[in-house]
Amino acid sequence: MVDQLPNRGLELEMLEEMGFSSIDDLFSDIPERVRMNAQLDLPPPQSEEEIIADARRLLGSNLAMADVVSFLGAGLYRNYVPASVFQLVTRGEFLTSYTPYQPEVSQGMLQAMWEFQTLVSELIGLPISNLSLYDGSTAAAEALTCAVRVHNRKATQKDTVYISELTPPDRVSVMQNYCQGAGIEIKYLHHNQDGTIDLSSVEQAAGSCGIYVEQPNPLGLLDGGYTKLKEIIGENTALIIGIQPISLGLVEAPGNYGADIVVGEGQPLGSPVTAGGPIYGIFACSKTYLRLMPGRIVGRSIDVDGKEAYCLTLSTREQHIRRHRATSNICTNETLIALMGAMHMSLLGPEGLEHLALRNITACNLAKQKLGEINTIAIPHSSGSHFNEFIVELPASAADCLKYLDGVGIIGGFDAGRWYNGRKNWLLVTVTDQTSAQEIELLAAHLAVWSAGVIA
Amino acid sequence: MVDQLPNRGLELEMLEEMGFSSIDDLFSDIPERVRMNAQLDLPPPQSEEEIIADARRLLGSNLAMADVVSFLGAGLYRNYVPASVFQLVTRGEFLTSYTPYQPEVSQGMLQAMWEFQTLVSELIGLPISNLSLYDGSTAAAEALTCAVRVHNRKATQKDTVYISELTPPDRVSVMQNYCQGAGIEIKYLHHNQDGTIDLSSVEQAAGSCGIYVEQPNPLGLLDGGYTKLKEIIGENTALIIGIQPISLGLVEAPGNYGADIVVGEGQPLGSPVTAGGPIYGIFACSKTYLRLMPGRIVGRSIDVDGKEAYCLTLSTREQHIRRHRATSNICTNETLIALMGAMHMSLLGPEGLEHLALRNITACNLAKQKLGEINTIAIPHSSGSHFNEFIVELPASAADCLKYLDGVGIIGGFDAGRWYNGRKNWLLVTVTDQTSAQEIELLAAHLAVWSAGVIA
Amino acid sequence: MSRLFDFAGAEGMGYSQPDTLLPADSVTLPKNLVRKDLPRWPRLSEPEMVRHYTWLSRRNYGIDTGFYPLGSCTMKHNPRINEVIAQIPGIADIHPHQPEHHIQGLLSIFHEMQHMLAICSGMDQVTLQPVAGAQGEFTAVRCVQEYFRSRGEHQRTKVIVPDSAHGTNPASAAMAGFEIIEIPSLEDGRIDIEALKAVVDDTVALMMVTNPNTLGLFENDISDASDIIHSVGGQMYYDGANFNAILGRTSPGLMGFDAVHFNLHKTFSQPHGGGGPGSGPIGVKGHLAEFLPGPIVKKRPIVGDEAKFAVDEMWYGWYQPANSIGKVQQWHGNSGAVIRCWAYYRRYGYGLKDMSEHAVLNANYLRHALHREAKNAGVEDMFVDGANTHVAKHEFTLSLQPAKEKYGISAMDVAKGLLDQGYMAPTVYFPLVVPECMMFEPTETESRDTLDQFAKDFIKVLQQDAETLHEAPITTPVRRVDEVYAARNLCLRHPFDDE
Amino acid sequence: MSRLFDFAGAEGMGYSQPDTLLPADSVTLPKNLVRKDLPRWPRLSEPEMVRHYTWLSRRNYGIDTGFYPLGSCTMKHNPRINEVIAQIPGIADIHPHQPEHHIQGLLSIFHEMQHMLAICSGMDQVTLQPVAGAQGEFTAVRCVQEYFRSRGEHQRTKVIVPDSAHGTNPASAAMAGFEIIEIPSLEDGRIDIEALKAVVDDTVALMMVTNPNTLGLFENDISDASDIIHSVGGQMYYDGANFNAILGRTSPGLMGFDAVHFNLHKTFSQPHGGGGPGSGPIGVKGHLAEFLPGPIVKKRPIVGDEAKFAVDEMWYGWYQPANSIGKVQQWHGNSGAVIRCWAYYRRYGYGLKDMSEHAVLNANYLRHALHREAKNAGVEDMFVDGANTHVAKHEFTLSLQPAKEKYGISAMDVAKGLLDQGYMAPTVYFPLVVPECMMFEPTETESRDTLDQFAKDFIKVLQQDAETLHEAPITTPVRRVDEVYAARNLCLRHPFDDE
């Protein structure tokens, strides 16, 4: 069986030519003490057919979101990635290339990433974007440490950043891991009863290195108060906004209301949910942060003939040059997924993005409307504008409700009690462009049945 | 919505530049009398998402063979096409090219087809192969008319060919359509009780233009008598053999036992069954037939610098040059599917082909063995060697049996009564490399149950 | 240079396979059938195979790599969704002999396609069985033949074909045993009605017409031609290869045709894949319907427990026409291509007309742009229109005869020069009625920018001197290929060492 | 040149979308949040988009297009089956918050991967959460940090890193707040045991080691190093980027390591995609297990009606380690990459050892072939081994210092010359301990023919004169790119007209 190993069967010839007599000779430098003598305690090799059959059996047994009716989001969003994206991104020249260390033969990926930087930059309204971080959570975490690197000197609250108290705990956990090493303390910004940010709590954050809030926020709320944030915190505190990129087809670009750094899960543009990875983290910022920001950047340059050419630039920020003084340890990133993002954005165009945003928000509005008609449940922040998701307050625990809905083939949303203490009756219902009106009707009907049953 | 039409929205500008004022101007040359004035009575356009959803719904409602347990073959065979084949063949450079009229920018496809010709030539043991016909049936039909073109002058039975009486009627029907225009009469060769060819009936065919038999034959039988055929019919009668290409990993190449033309369904090498198309027809022959054979051929040549280069050759046989005196009317063929065949063959290599043939034949033997143990059914040609399929004689009609099996999730095979008069109790059971031992056990168990029930 | 037969790895296989169900030595074959030597196939591992075919692909030009204005071939963009759909197991893993209740979804799509094509063509019944345009022609010719036989009109042995017709027309009719009457066309490739009148009588079975014709002009006398043929009891056949020009603006039915084929792969976009696969459904008027190859799909309301298999209120079933000519392909045609074309059609729906409008818009614009750029560059003396007309349809021709005469630059030179500019060349030397002909078909999926740029680059080529152009192409993987050498020194397979 | 921001079609979208569920004008937003101007994105139709990205791809080099001996990157062939599997909805359309009973198949694969990696590494528990090697390092460093904190050993503030280590090692440790103690390596990049002894004391938390080291040599004193670190109560960390060299022949566990990361994308082949995604699971010994990020997958026998969801006799469930450091990525890591690597692993099973044996075989053979060809051509004076050793592991280095001194040819010149020969260049100028370093890693998926041919072509490059080589590459889409210009004239996005 040659399969993946072209030299199977040629081992001895090759060894003899080198003057060896067995493969063991090539491992003679491994001291006896550490040699593994037994065969690996693993099952036998499989053929391609057997592997694919097993994969189909095992993965096929999973309940994919499209198999049922799903209202689960909470940071990742069901979307439609155009067919051309998959077919182009799997072209071997993209798929099987490495980091473009030799720009002369990597112009394709380099140019595509430079175009990605521009697409993101235009989307969020800031001049600089890197070519992806791991995901939205690490992008947010890196934004915090970056803000401290830039602002700590002038900060009155040194080594301190503030984040919205609504930030999902898993994301906060990532931030904590990234911040604790740098000795950064994370404090919290509070929100009003209606879900909007408490501007007076933001005032407390002035003088710190940065604040992190999300738009839409984790409750799905679009918060008009954000346009005042930059003024409140001032020039020496970074305003970091986490975004859902599709929302920016309707919602003002954060760069236009003072954001210094914009981060987010790029996933809705170009990538399936894929159990949470690989996806890509967006990281964009103003010039101030350029030399202390994390991640790779492509610059447009010229070749020796003066011809337009692209290459990696500002590498002295990176670990392979700066080692322990690097701005981040990131090496392998999510280029290929960012490329899918670029392809998706290219196909959408400005009007396509706007329409996609409209599909998301109108579906969300329809759901709010339909669920709002059920009087056994409440929508606590219903006065605000929502994008993708909103909280439903149930007459009993969201966990119970989800169990009931699961039994009728509906993934009803996310149990927000897992995020927020004392909110076990909060269900976060997510609606995307993939949600149909019938599915919304179905959820409404079942929620009505369940909640009536609970109350009775 | 721009979508597939980049100039949507630019129509007026373009028209004005040309001095027109409306699209209608461009159709002013269509006489009133024949103008279509109403809108096409068709539904509205759909978006990509809607189309794919409909496709998933409609095609998803079909029962694919892999969804159940299938013993259906009868000319098309379930197989496994390696994943790399699909990914390579859908590369745009292959997928979206046309017939290589400009060889300088079509070397990839031309070389691939020249390599295909060699792969087929080696497989069947004849020096010449074209680069595909539509399918096995049209290849067989073209072989008959080709044989007449070549041999008619010397033939004593002019305008006459003989084909095995076992040839499936749908295939015969295609042959009849192709032959009747050329004024060719199709006569039949008979088979013995044990399924082998009746050599005395072959003697009658001597002096005709050609005989057509299949190896394995439509009953799945490998007929050792075929090695005597060429001697019997003599030089002036073409021996045309229809093959299942995978069988040639074990079975002698027909070119080595006197075949003059070899045809067959290429499908098992490289192509899924796809409801019967697109697949590709193999057509290979000896030098005698070269200038009167159908289909495109690639030749190796040189460019003006003497560099190795490939181009279409011997085009004077073809319709675009020879018009009504062409050897065939074929223009568009099955190049892309033949390319999939070439890729599959490349991955298999000689030993892979042999192993694949062994998988098919051992699975078939196992099925014969297991079904042979059921004493309420019979295997009429059990003394012979079978490849892929064999006849089971049931105690009642195959149609009834298939209905019963369908009810338990088994596609039990093909009702050979649809092919052969008076054989309504014949079930053609097909087993391929994709059939598992458990599936064979399952079929055996259910056949035993059903046939016992019928007899009781 | 990567050559398949240079790969000579160790014995083995490029992809691993499961074991056999019984030991290999349990197999017994008739002794004289045991294969003595395995085919001398190369031995590649998966990495080598992937690299070889990737390398080959990179030496090939497709629509995806650039503009492909190949006249008469309709090289339009192939939406990628089609490839996704064709790989759904509900088509890829379907056997044509599966019973109807297994494949209601597939049959409903077939029915929808039959219906849609009938609507677009103005025909009464469609079969999807023919797998290419040429086979569609042959099928229709056979149906007409059987139709006349059924009426006892055995004297109808002739098929009329204009000399500008595509080669498959006469070839297909000849295959069915008809005598071909070629009538000369007018200068612009259109039917010479007088010449037609001169040959018609009751021995004529059929006339085959392409409209718009191969010069891209609409046959404005088409109704007259139909009337003439019908007046002697003959049938009219519409070669639908150019359907892209007229869909939704007129139809073969309106023009008086009795039968028509579609080059589904052209008009509805099955990728052409280096020469195939295609799909060539035909549509016919009612009097020919019972001669079509079977089976075709008909629908009826569901009854009994059929609902559990049905995809809607109807049952889709196979129907065998009563006087069917039989089959022209053993299965149900190129179903995979039909599915792709269905996906393509769905994207337009009643808006299919937009597609042909844009095809015609682009063709006229390109023609305009070529003249405009020629004028700007002062080279308008180098070519003339292939036919004198106010508007073209989806394609048009230019004659490079002036360039040939004045500067020694041939259409072939220009074609090769265009390859160096990164384009696929237009069709050259066809149709023959136009000297030094170049035939351009941009299709509806090219942007104005592309058309403008191409026009500029075309002129750039014309501005090169003859010697330079004779050398073209110089930037392609190989330079001008010696086709004469290929024919004289036939090398049709890899010469193994002993050969 | 195809430039994305040159596409300026009419308003519209490149792919059609369904309508909104409510009319657009029903949407109300806070006034100050209404977007004023849409992003100045280009406007492309699908045909244009496909052509643009096809064009870009053709200007990019990947393993599929040729040999990619980039040292330390393990550019092996990516089996195509992996891509098929990763698109099954049971992974692509799964949300990480779905309940366990929805995803037993996925969890069982995760469990199998945790188990397999534990077996291969000799560790007790594995987490799949880190999404790249560097993140694996950081995660492990954080676990060790919390481990010591839990034991009150707050004085352990130092991490020892040999100067030949990959940049991510010190960067990751520094991110966790450790002080980096860089110790000089021996000439061959191996650990200087004496230098190590000189810096160890009870302030050391961790030593990070790559074995084989970046010169491709096995650290034969590795057990001594482990003993030394353990003797002062420190922990040993294994950078698994070079696992491809030793899998099945030794393990970090046998060498005395406490924690290890895998570059799953290297050893188990997730395509590198121009720089990512990757996957960086870590394995740890028992004493560190409860500090791992959660959740990880554990199994137990099924109970009650779980059978209706289960894929076998076991229930696969999420488990939260008691003293977990929390999360390093918000979800479950790069599950899609894990699935691909699972498919890759399944192809080898216990035969994974064959993979590393062939990787080492190929590296040694290439080294041999380069010396052989150099001798044949009489240019053996132009390079020397980067390290003096009898055998290399999966990669090796050459020093072009002699060529530089004698002929003025630098490693960079040779790298660019190789591009002209159609190859990706080896890693250059890393590791720094080797002057004019070139680092070769052929991987196990290259054939002997390819290695021989590369060796010949490498020598061909060396035989060019310095001036010629300074000009290289000349056949690539662009020639030497001016990286200094890029840094001085920062242009990080498309300059719109008003900029």
Ligand SMILES: Cc1ncc(COP(=O)(O)O)c(C=O)c1O
């Ligand atoms: C005018 C015309 N008729 C018929 C055909 C034949 O169609 P096909 O190639 O599908 O057999 C073609 C195709 O090239 C054509 O252009």
Ligand SMILES: Cc1ncc(COP(=O)(O)O)c(C=O)c1O
């Ligand atoms: C030795 C070594 N360690 C660590 C890493 C970092 O791994 P990753 O790129 O997956 O973050 C690499 C990758 O290049 C490496 O070669």
